[in-house]
Amino acid sequence: xxxxxxxxxxxxxxxxxxxxxxxxxxxxxxxxxxxxxxxxxxxxxxxxxxxxxxxxxxxxxxxxxxxxxxxxxxxxxxxxxxxxxxxxxxxxxxxxxxxxxxxxxxxxxxxxxxxxxxxxxxxxxxxxxxxxxxxxxxxxxxxxxxxxxxxxxxxxxxxxxxxxxxxxxxxxxxxxxxxxxxxxxxxxxxxxxxxxxxxxxxxxxxxxxxxxxxxxxxxxxxxxxxxxxxxxxxxxxxxxxxxxxxxxxxx
Numbered sequence: 001x002x003x004x005x006x007x008x009x010x011x012x013x014x015x016x017x018x019x020x021x022x023x024x025x026x027x028x029x030x031x032x033x034x035x036x037x038x039x040x041x042x043x044x045x046x047x048x049x050x051x052x053x054x055x056x057x058x059x060x061x062x063x064x065x066x067x068x069x070x071x072x073x074x075x076x077x078x079x080x081x082x083x084x085x086x087x088x089x090x091x092x093x094x095x096x097x098x099x100x101x102x103x104x105x106x107x108x109x110x111x112x113x114x115x116x117x118x119x120x121x122x123x124x125x126x127x128x129x130x131x132x133x134x135x136x137x138x139x140x141x142x143x144x145x146x147x148x149x150x151x152x153x154x155x156x157x158x159x160x161x162x163x164x165x166x167x168x169x170x171x172x173x174x175x176x177x178x179x180x181x182x183x184x185x186x187x188x189x190x191x192x193x194x195x196x197x198x199x200x201x202x203x204x205x206x207x208x209x210x211x212x213x214x215x216x217x218x219x220x221x222x223x224x225x226x227x228x229x230x231x232x233x234x235x236x237x238x239x240x241x242x243x244x245x246x247x248x249x250x251x
Contacts, residue, residue, distance in 0.1 A: 016043030025106030027054030039067030186245030
């Protein structure tokens with residue numbers, strides 16, 4: 001098992017060579033930064049999101065930088081049904097025959113509201129996108145992750161997902177539950193040397209959602225998404241072989 005601190009990890013130039021990684025929420029923010037980093041280190045990226053123009057912009061940026069041709073997977077995690085998920089799985093199998101990494105990065109925030117006043121439809125939407133959709137997509141991708149000799153499944157968590165606090169509503173509950181899903185999957189595959197499951201807490205990052213959620217916060221005090229990609233390269237690449245069921249801070 002590696003003892004490298006993921007925050008200090010210096011990724012070799014070809015660390016993602018021949019690895020195929022699916023990233024949700026790949027159109028901007030952390031998802032985009034990780035996609036660009038994986039491509040820059042030799043990997044093939046599957047860009048999943050609901051806004052095609054954003055995915056196309058990331059696609060173009062990867063090609064312009066000389067990366068391997070990525071794939072665009074338009075999928076609205078809030079509304080997708082069984083047919084859409086089956087199509088994702090079929091496309092992975094048809095094009096690649098395996099999946100070496102899956103990063104659950106997409107999320108809805110909802111609102112910071114006391115439970116007594118929380119809007120029930122909003123609660124349902126946030127729980128579905130942040131938890132249920134992650135389970136369904138994991139289930140969809142597991143046959144292809146199991147075809148990899150060295151697969152990594154990574155969930156995105158946060159401080160209130162690890163230690164829920166008042167007024168964080170559905171977002172905190174969904175992230176807390178996703179942590180449980182991560183730990184459950186890690187235990188279910190504890191006897192497998194070919195699939196590991198972990199979480200990353202990115203911390204305070206300069207993303208659109210962060211700035212919308214905390215409008216009074218100074219953007220200059222926040223880390224840029226590109227500044228925190230090292231732990232993602234560590235966990236999604238081969239350096240983290242043997243590490244499973246753990247949560248790492250990106251900052």
